[in-house]
Amino acid sequence: MKRRVVITGLGCITSAGPDVASLWEAVRAGRGGIGPLTRFDPASFGFKEKWAAQADFYDPAAHFPPHHRKRLDRYAQFALVAAAQAWADAGLPPRTEDDAPDYETGISFGTALGGIAIAEEQHTRFLEKGAKANGTASIPPALAFQVFGASAHANIAIRHRLRGYATTNGDSCAAGVVAVGEAFRAIRDGYARRMIAGGAEAPLAPLAFGAFAAVKAMSREPADPALACLPFDRRRTGFVMGEGAAALILEERESALARHAPIYAEVVGYALNNDAYHMTSSLPDGAAAAEAMARAVAEAGLAPRDIDYINAHASGTPMNDENEVAAIRRVFGPSNHRPALSGTKPFYGHPLGASGAIETILCALALRHQFVPPTLHCDEPDPACLDGVDLIRLRGEARPLRHVLNNAFGFGGINASLVLSQPA
Numbered sequence: 001m002k003r004r005v006v007i008t009g010l011g012c013i014t015s016a017g018p019d020v021a022s023l024w025e026a027v028r029a030g031r032g033g034i035g036p037l038t039r040f041d042p043a044s045f046g047f048k049e050k051w052a053a054q055a056d057f058y059d060p061a062a063h064f065p066p067h068h069r070k071r072l073d074r075y076a077q078f079a080l081v082a083a084a085q086a087w088a089d090a091g092l093p094p095r096t097e098d099d100a101p102d103y104e105t106g107i108s109f110g111t112a113l114g115g116i117a118i119a120e121e122q123h124t125r126f127l128e129k130g131a132k133a134n135g136t137a138s139i140p141p142a143l144a145f146q147v148f149g150a151s152a153h154a155n156i157a158i159r160h161r162l163r164g165y166a167t168t169n170g171d172s173c174a175a176g177v178v179a180v181g182e183a184f185r186a187i188r189d190g191y192a193r194r195m196i197a198g199g200a201e202a203p204l205a206p207l208a209f210g211a212f213a214a215v216k217a218m219s220r221e222p223a224d225p226a227l228a229c230l231p232f233d234r235r236r237t238g239f240v241m242g243e244g245a246a247a248l249i250l251e252e253r254e255s256a257l258a259r260h261a262p263i264y265a266e267v268v269g270y271a272l273n274n275d276a277y278h279m280t281s282s283l284p285d286g287a288a289a290a291e292a293m294a295r296a297v298a299e300a301g302l303a304p305r306d307i308d309y310i311n312a313h314a315s316g317t318p319m320n321d322e323n324e325v326a327a328i329r330r331v332f333g334p335s336n337h338r339p340a341l342s343g344t345k346p347f348y349g350h351p352l353g354a355s356g357a358i359e360t361i362l363c364a365l366a367l368r369h370q371f372v373p374p375t376l377h378c379d380e381p382d383p384a385c386l387d388g389v390d391l392i393r394l395r396g397e398a399r400p401l402r403h404v405l406n407n408a409f410g411f412g413g414i415n416a417s418l419v420l421s422q423p424a
Helices: 020-029 074-089 116-129 151-160 172-188 206-214 253-258 287-299 318-335 352-369
Strands: 005-013 105-110 166-169 194-201 244-252 265-274 309-311 340-342 403-410 414-421
Touching (some): 005 074, 005 172, 005 253, 074 116, 105 151, 105 352, 116 206, 151 194, 172 194, 172 244, 172 265, 172 352, 172 414, 194 352, 244 253, 244 352, 265 352, 287 318, 287 403, 309 352, 318 403, 352 414
Parallel strands (some): 105 194, 309 403
Antiparallel strands (some): 005 244, 194 244, 265 414, 403 414
16 A cells, blocks of 8 residues: 655755745745855856855854764765754654664655765865875875765765665756655655655855856856846846755654654655756757656646646746746646746755755745745746746745645756645
8 A cells, every 4th residue: 555655854954044944034035045156266267157055154063073074075964964954853853873773764865966066176186286295195085985976865874873765866956856756655655664855965166167157057147146046037047056955854644643743745746757858958848847747746646727836947047947837838728727836946046956855845835834935036027938827926925725846857858746735
């Protein structure tokens, strides 16, 4: 028998603040989280792109002792902090190295680039100093396990003594939603009783930043950070790279009810497919993305007319925003139903593989608070992005919400859709 799956804990680090409360406060207040890129000087590398969504408030010393900071890069730190927040929010007791290993709790995380920033930093050092400098190796021993994406779930497993089903996917900007969806399947199909699911990204390093600039995917807004990330607006020029992490605790419903856990939402549908079209461009007619949405809705036992709100991928790139709306029209147009739609990346930028997990948190909070987040700064909506949808702009709205859909799309044509419902 398929088991029901609920969300009982939330945690995140974004440019909007150090936790879920600060993110939701920013959403309700309409306060964007984008500013100047200061992690390095983009002009010194010839980049015209200069905005980012940085977690400037984050202090590693507040979370990790010195010997741990030497072994954990920023990406893994983000993942660990978000997971710890979610664990505590779910009302789960702290776990120590003295606890027996937990074989029933697993981890599903996602990332696009993993430890790319530490790899860049150490590569530069290596080129400057060689394999040895003054008799001391210039390659830190920790580098071997800092650079790979699975360091997120591996470090979480070590920290919480979790020996259950565990994986980190690398599905580009869809990775966060894929992580939650695969965690949902693991619990539903009996491979785990509880999962920590989410995504993390720390990509603000020159080469990684430049790679996305080279394919002209990022915003080149010259003057105003408030205009740098403009989903569905006719002035949009690309996405704004961000950093951060989000984690959710998913549990088998009966187990959560038995321990009187807080329940934010129920996960009821998930689908994943591929455009099979192009590495950086989505299918113009949105056929594959539409199929992912339709399959997720159908798996939830719902019809398109039952979806009250869609949190769009809405990266702010000229092509992909329009193609996403075309896909939405394919699914919802025949029913003459216009679900509320918004793109929330102006609040936290686009932290690549973490974005979908952050947006899953926002969907869960939208259901809890019966509030649709806005598409910030969308003063001049693109007519091509308005037909067939109810775009929520500038300010959020109180709405009755029962079922919401979360979309995430990534390079390589990856399409992932997730359906959450009010807990029953």
